[in-house]
Amino acid sequence: MKVRFGGDYNPEQWPEEVWTDDYRLFDTARIDTVTVGVFDWALTQPSEDVYDFSTLDRIVERAAAEGRQVCLATGTAAHPAWLARAHPEITRVDFEGRKHRFGGRHNSCPSSPVFRRLSAEMARRRAARYAGNPAVVAWHVGNEYSGACYCDLCAAGFRDWLRKKYEGLDGLNAAWNTRFWSHTFYDWDEIEPPSALTEHWRGPDHTAFQGITLDYTRYMSDAMLTNYLDEKNAIRESSVDVPVTTNFMGMFRGLDYHKWAPHLDFASWDNYPPDDTSQARMAFTHDLMRGLKDGQPFWLMEQTPSFTACRDVNPLKRPGVMRLWSWQAVAHGADAVLFFQMRASRGASEKYHGAVIGHSGRDDTRVFREVAELGAELDTLGDAVLGARTPARVAILFDWDSWWALEISDGPSRHVKYQSVVLAYHQALWDAGVDVDAVSVTADLSRYDVVVAPALHMLKGDIAQRLEAVAARGGTVVTTFLSGRVDEHDNAFLMDVPGPLGTLMGVRVDEWDARAPEVINPVRLGELVVESRLLFELVIPQGAEVVGEYQSDFYAGTPAVTRNAYGDGEGWYVAAGLDQAGVSWVMRQVLDRHGLSGPYPDVP
Amino acid sequence: MKVRFGGDYNPEQWPEEVWTDDYRLFDTARIDTVTVGVFDWALTQPSEDVYDFSTLDRIVERAAAEGRQVCLATGTAAHPAWLARAHPEITRVDFEGRKHRFGGRHNSCPSSPVFRRLSAEMARRRAARYAGNPAVVAWHVGNEYSGACYCDLCAAGFRDWLRKKYEGLDGLNAAWNTRFWSHTFYDWDEIEPPSALTEHWRGPDHTAFQGITLDYTRYMSDAMLTNYLDEKNAIRESSVDVPVTTNFMGMFRGLDYHKWAPHLDFASWDNYPPDDTSQARMAFTHDLMRGLKDGQPFWLMEQTPSFTACRDVNPLKRPGVMRLWSWQAVAHGADAVLFFQMRASRGASEKYHGAVIGHSGRDDTRVFREVAELGAELDTLGDAVLGARTPARVAILFDWDSWWALEISDGPSRHVKYQSVVLAYHQALWDAGVDVDAVSVTADLSRYDVVVAPALHMLKGDIAQRLEAVAARGGTVVTTFLSGRVDEHDNAFLMDVPGPLGTLMGVRVDEWDARAPEVINPVRLGELVVESRLLFELVIPQGAEVVGEYQSDFYAGTPAVTRNAYGDGEGWYVAAGLDQAGVSWVMRQVLDRHGLSGPYPDVP
Amino acid sequence: MKVRFGGDYNPEQWPEEVWTDDYRLFDTARIDTVTVGVFDWALTQPSEDVYDFSTLDRIVERAAAEGRQVCLATGTAAHPAWLARAHPEITRVDFEGRKHRFGGRHNSCPSSPVFRRLSAEMARRRAARYAGNPAVVAWHVGNEYSGACYCDLCAAGFRDWLRKKYEGLDGLNAAWNTRFWSHTFYDWDEIEPPSALTEHWRGPDHTAFQGITLDYTRYMSDAMLTNYLDEKNAIRESSVDVPVTTNFMGMFRGLDYHKWAPHLDFASWDNYPPDDTSQARMAFTHDLMRGLKDGQPFWLMEQTPSFTACRDVNPLKRPGVMRLWSWQAVAHGADAVLFFQMRASRGASEKYHGAVIGHSGRDDTRVFREVAELGAELDTLGDAVLGARTPARVAILFDWDSWWALEISDGPSRHVKYQSVVLAYHQALWDAGVDVDAVSVTADLSRYDVVVAPALHMLKGDIAQRLEAVAARGGTVVTTFLSGRVDEHDNAFLMDVPGPLGTLMGVRVDEWDARAPEVINPVRLGELVVESRLLFELVIPQGAEVVGEYQSDFYAGTPAVTRNAYGDGEGWYVAAGLDQAGVSWVMRQVLDRHGLSGPYPDVP
């Protein structure tokens, strides 16, 4: 066993003589694992009644013969043109209400019976055909599940989903607060998907009814999970122990990966950070992906060796960067380092996406050399790092529901972004050199000294009590503005802000001030004065000690940061959008309390 | 009698035990008036054949029993979901041509026979049921009429409206100048609503045919007025003397409030200014609303006690601001100061909109205390200010047709905004401490010394002659660039610019220069040099005296501001987009002429 | 013979007494040519079975009687309302999939059989009626062909076009690289127009499949060319020798004018530059339009005498500018100087578009005087300049396919714009005072000393060999980053970048770095250090000499500009987005080599 090395490989796009070149170059670069078949539905099922696996047979046979291991995709991430023509139900209706026709990828209506039947059948046949091949080491279902559909089939599916969730329409009407704006539903069929044609204005984040929009988002995540399970179950009919995964996209808003994760045998994800200053962000995302399966190793399923293609600007990874980022993944728990892709496509939208082998097929490019050098390093390493990791004593809570609720909310501020708040707290910990777990709100918190809950807008289940328990036994809980605001249905708690977190935090918030991004309110933190922006909650301490104070506006001198003794521990409340220096100062106090500051605590 | 105090109240969203808390808090805050039933159509008509007023009965009875006065809404501003399902005609088709389905509010097609029948029936039944209750002091029809529909029913309605307006198609073809771009209509049914699918490009302000777009805007305003009248007439069947209103939105572009006003028994409006530096803007809007009914008192129907929710950034009203703005409303003629809303909703899009009573139900918040203090002040005041007001000697003309025509025009500049021009002239008067009436172009001008007509793009009826009459008897008329350009059909006058205002102004304009917003042309005004931007008309005096001159470009040294002796008075022409200092200088000269400068003329 | 002077004239919008005024003013201004009938379809065909040319008869007769020459339009650029109602097929479906209804102009589906039949019939009847009138000196087909349609008729037409282009579906699948993303087509009817409903995301430039988008763009250009030919052929049935044209729009992306040009008897175009600093741009565009017909004279069919109307900001042409630009057109090969329009429309979207005669009908405006003065100058000139021109020794290649392919590409950078690159190289030549031809990639290059091929992304046919031939015989070829990347199907060349240009350029490019617009990499060129932006290709010389080097980033010191000896000549490769100073320096070296620097080589 060693860290896997390889990536997406599409030999079906090339004549077979090119495959020989490929394997020669794979040898050079110590490529041991290839992901094949991700987009070959049209090739392997040329019409509804005909399956043709001859090319895929040759691809898998050749890989096996060359001694590679195969991550075999089910190929269902883009349906064939003939299928869209024969069964128009398979294409989506978008948020604007437009019925799509054949094109693109990730384009199937998740509720389409035809899609569900044929995608499962494709997975079933592939499993039956290739499960016996020992080169096949993993099943890769679909690809980067994403998007949403608003068709009539999805509307019907949504109503079924709602019927199961709510006892009856009374429950739904209460949950969605439908007496507001005359929205009482008297029949399930009156419910429409929330879209530009119904509840939304300006875009997907602007809704008249948060409740329905939130539930539709959850439903879409579940509907695609059902698509994944359709295929996984079909695979399991003949392949009982080869692990099954699908490639996630890190902090992707569309799907609640915490709900998906139990159904994956291992997590895997595609790392395309916004730019080359994203090291901390990537570290957090690795932690989040590792946290999906309670710390088990994951695969880095895709990264580019050089540049992406789909962005407005696609910069080149500097020399050494690809290597560095690959090792970062391994250090955070990856036991596979894979690229998209092995050989660059000739045409279409990824023609300029970086690849291990470029259009000229050379082995003397800088990029190929760096890949080969990394391959050699990973070979030398062997199984030294597999599975190794120090347990973290600090956790950051990450919650898709809070993300959604916060960003579809009308008021207080459209400028507050969930990821930004979370990442600022992670950055503070990363700068301090502290190991972090990124976990869901249902995770076991008993192993952590410090639990950070940035912008935990929605409180579900017993999370408030479990956070109190962390403090009660001596730990520290940190939370921020816009936490503790709503229940699982996005209804406000009928109590002082921050709702059920109030006791732990020892504060009460009656009012808050949102200001334009250019407005700064300085906050004094000990000797330090930092900046705060966007949102300023006005805190009335209910036992908490004031740690930082606003320096301007009519609330100058009132608390912006507080600390509350609770049991043997503490609850910290950060009421304003502190800048990074402020967040880092707060977290440093907390870490110091637990002796958790890293080896270079003064290095930012 | 005293200034009413209270606001929107939605007890149907709450269990009845909460109502008891509400009235306790209303007592504390001296709340005497509540607006109820604004969005309860789904509650009061659960299906087409069933009306259920039991909850509304209890709400009204309780209010009366508690000694409050009730502004009773007809509840028709959002139709029920069952109705949209049973009669899809009721939902709108938007500007993009998309048929909407159930969702949102202000969502009914104004031409839908079902909507017209059922909304009138709802108003009829409410009037019949509650008219005898002496607590009911006003009828509140619909809510914030707005939006537009482009469905086939509206298209048919538009054709009927056009048939009534124009003698025949010849008249219409002449009015719309349809020989341009091959647009001659030979049959009424060839006429389509102007939308993204027909005449428009880029958006609602960009049209190939101003004539049809202008008429459709007028038609939509009239169609909604018809909706209002449907309900008002139904109310009058059983309630003969309780006054009827609907809440306007100040300078709202969608409806010509001057055409609506005669049909309201009193005006009322919702004041949600863009930010807390909007005092002058609010003053003008109050003047405009008061001017709708020839100076009669109006109601401030809604304002937030603290913050809004629907904006990107929703700042908190500073301590004292709510009080200050409330008194400003009273000073400008309001005899009601009402809030949206009494108790904050738990869920949906106004959950974070400020309210007198927040989610915690407290009476010890700053906001509640300020409301209660204002309640006490208004109680103390009694009827002292009701109806009192000094007649203004200065009028600003405000004209929806000019607003529309100016902003849907292709050329000269998309950056010139009607409101901005008007507000600059009002600001000058407000800074000078002068009382102002904001009136329509059909208002009686004989009582004013000074009439300001900023950007009066369209001249209708005898307005030019009546402005000449103002000057003839010694008054001063001020107008600006882009005035006097088009007739009521938006066809250019076939004469020198500024058309029928040319004689009064004593100028002729052959050409004009629009420049990007960053281009400034200094203008000398006496000793002062100010900036001008956006549009620079080149003035050739025809008897007028030059007051200010451009300082740069090839027209440096030519007139930017002129004054023309006319009868015993003067006509002033401001040919460029002067900055505020420039506008204020001009207006100060005019005010000085009439001894109208306020008590602190040198304080800006 | 003299340079024609006049413009678009729409007397059908006016009562006939106005025509008398018009001709009086035309006499004053020496107007000798009028374009009539451009938008009179609704007037001349009031219903499907009725044609009524009575007004057009009077217009043409009057023009002839007044001694003017007539450019007679076919009137088909906007269909009548009755036609859209009777045959809804005629209106377009837009990129968003929305079926349009009557409105606007340039609004007909090019594939509509009804449109094709009736537009040809209209042209046929006009030719039959007026061909014998000696005043008719040119036929003006349609107007500013533009826009695209995505309806089912166009989809069917697209499939026919594809069937003719590709031997079979195998050829198409290979050309579009459809094995990518499961796009293999098994039946022609599976192919959908590429739109927001199929392959596109974000807009027309963002496509999942460049191949289909590129072919659809070509198809639309061809489909409209077919519309033009329908009419031209109908005209030729009775008018055998009056030349036929349509007015182009300069660097207009929608149509491949190089493919259209052979079918025009002379080229003509409408010059509406973005602003009054566009002299170099206009010079290039004139060169491009002249190059369409191999250097033959063209008509300046439209320009405004003063201002446009359709832009956000419509500045006034300064005194003398209209004259200057008119002479520039003549100097670049125009033998007609025409205006849009002779008399300003009263209403609709061009009411504020400048005209020779304004709404007041005056002859004493500055604009009218300048027109009249130019008319007198042109009269004095007579035939002195007609057809005269020095042959250019420098050519710039302009290629619509490269334009399209570059800008619909995913990666490397959305900020690189084809026109900007081309214009920078032209600006360098213009600043140097050098005559330039702007020619297609199929033009005869044997007459040029220098051939510049900026951003020649796509290499078709034998262009690489013909560029080599230029250098082989001693000429210089200059090309840039993003050249030589793809073949005619937009598939990458399977060789080193710049593909078939590699031998001539003596370089190899393995990787490239796209950066945000604010990132600058200085480039040293001899003594000069200039800035480069957007895209930085990393060049590995294969025989070329290094001329300029990057100054920063990890590729500092590597080549940014190279020169390769080839035969008796040279190939220059500019690997980065140099600023204007850099481009000018490069071009100056090249010009110096051929002794081509203009008379004032040091004046920028």
Ligand SMILES: [Zn+2]
């Ligand atoms: Zn669906």
Ligand SMILES: [Zn+2]
């Ligand atoms: Zn309608």
Ligand SMILES: [Zn+2]
């Ligand atoms: Zn079409």
